[in-house]
Amino acid sequence: MIAPGEWLGLMGGGQLGRMFCHAAQSLGYRVAVLDPASEGPAASVADLHIQAEYEDETALLKLAQRCRAVTTEFENVxxxxxxxxxxxxxxxxxxxxxxxxxxxxxxxxxxxSQGVAVAPYAAVRSEAELCSASANLFPGILKVARLGYDGKGQARVRNADEALKAFAEFGSVPCVLEAMLDLKEELSVVLARGLDGACEVFPVARNVHEQGILAVTTLDLEPFAMTERATQAALAIARGLKYEGVLCVEFFVLRDGQLLVNEIAPRPHNSGHFSMNACVTSQFEQQARVMAGLPLGSTRLLAPVVMLNILGDVWYPTVEDVQVEPNWAGVLAIGGTSLHLYGKREARRARKMGHVNCTGRTLAQAVEAANQVVGLLR
Ligand code: ADP
Ligand code: MG
Structure with a gap:
């Protein structure tokens, strides 16, 4: 076990890292962050910022010498x-x-390979592989295999010609071609798996995306039809990976009732931010607990909750590029809301700037609070 007071390390400097720092520091740890940027959401709250490229061996050694354990906040490390x-x-x-x-x-x-269904797809590493892809995959989405996020590195394609064009535009890097699915809803399961293999699973979240970016996550106290299947699938994946840490599995639910896995994130996830105010233990505290070899916390949901992402767009209420500071006082005056801002210097459209967790005694109350927040931030 790594005792509070010791150092924990983090690869990456974004908002997930910032919230990890806060949680680890609340447990009494000191945190060192390795991030190439001169400043950022995590570096500005870390106890130590090692400014270096992620491949810099001298910097990695410095991090490893300072810290007894290191985690990551982005999958492209x-x-x-x-x-x-x-x-x-x-x-x-x-x-x-x-x-x-x-x-x-x-x-x-x-x-x-773990017996869990995924969306119909083809691996596309060459034009030839694209040309031999099944016609059933159209209309589809071509996604770069690496480095995509928030819908970036994706193109909607109606046929093979459009797919070939998109493949060339992506620089002919390896991609997957996925069938465009008629989604009933999107779910996610965040879980923590400890060094001893013990797992704590957060309640299943229902997610709404807009333009490929998560917009809203909703959870009620009662389990629903897909709860058990999604939870078991996420656990099977975590066990299969012999995973240590916090993991998120994103799911698609189709209109015919099929449950498919969309993708996995090897870190806390935007759709798990509700846990910061609505659960006994947050996903970030779990991340610190796993790496320190501490017992995992309870993932019990204490209240129905709606999580709203705050994108940079809300700083631009008019079409012109004139920035207006959003009405935070108004947001905080709404009962049951908790505001989390990531301290980013510049508000840009489609950039994740923060989130609001709206809790209520009932889901209807949480939704009502969320609607008021949306009204203020429009
Ligand atoms: P990212 O890594 O950017 O999160 P995803 O593959 O999760 O990429 O895609 C982002 C969103 O785009 C999904 O949450 C979903 O709303 C939509 N999407 C992705 N793939 C499909 C698909 N095959 N069919 C329908 N919608 C999709
Ligand atoms: Mg995704």
């Missing part, structure tokens, strides 16, 4: 860097799991 760190300290999640999850081709093959 070089797996090789996690291996370098692992020669000196505990690394959760491990390079083997991150390596699978950061490549959509390996990720889908792995999920299917």
């Amino acid at each position: 070089p797996a090789r860097s996690l291996e370098v760190l692992a020669a000196h300290c505990r690394v959760t999640p491990g390079a083997h799991a991150v390596e699978i999850v950061q490549d959509r081709i390996a990720e889908k093959a792995f999920i299917a």
Whole structure:
């Protein structure tokens, strides 16, 4: 066990890292962040910022010497860097799991190998593979295998010609072609798996995306039809990966009732932010607990909750590029709301700037509060 007062390390400097720092610091840890940017959401709250590239071996050694354990806040951290760190300290999640999850081709093959269904797809590493893809995959979505996020690196394609064009525009990098599915809803399961293999699973979240970016997450106290299946699928994936850390599994529910896995994130997830105000333990505290070898916390939901993402767009209420500070006092005056802003210097459209958790005694109350927030931030 790594005792409070000692150092924990983090690869990455975004908002997920910032919220990890806050949670680890609440438990009494000090946190060192490795991030190439000169400032950022995590670096500005960390106890130590090592400003260096993620592959910089000297910087990695410095991080590993300072910290007894290191975690990551983004899936595109070089797996090789996690291996370098692992020669000196505990690394959760491990390079083997991150390596699978950061490549959509390996990720889908792995999920299917665990007996869990994924969206119909074809791996596309060349024009030839694209030309031999089944006609059933059209209309579809071409997604770059690596480095995509928030709907970036994706193109909706109606036929093979459009797919070939998109493939060329992506620089002919490896991609997956997925059938465009008629989604009834999207779900996600965030869980923590400890060093001893014990798991704590957060309640299943219902998610609404807009333009490929998460907009709203909703949870009620009662389980619903898909709860058990989604939970079991997420657990099977975590066990199959021998995962250590916090993991998110995103699901599609189709109109015919099929439950498919969309993708996995090897870290806390935007759709798990509700846990910060609505659960006994937050997903970020779980991340710290796993790496420190502490017992996992309870994931029990204390109240119905609606999580609203705040994108940079709300700073631009008119079409012109004139910035207006949103009405935070108004948001905070609404009962049951908790505001989390990431301290980003610049508000840009489609950039994640913060989120609001709206809790209520009933889901209807939480939804009512969320509607008031949306009204203020429009
Ligand atoms: P990202 O890595 O950017 O989160 P995703 O693959 O999760 O990429 O896609 C983002 C969103 O786009 C999904 O949450 C979903 O709303 C929509 N989407 C992605 N793939 C499909 C699909 N095959 N059919 C229908 N909608 C999809
Ligand atoms: Mg996604």
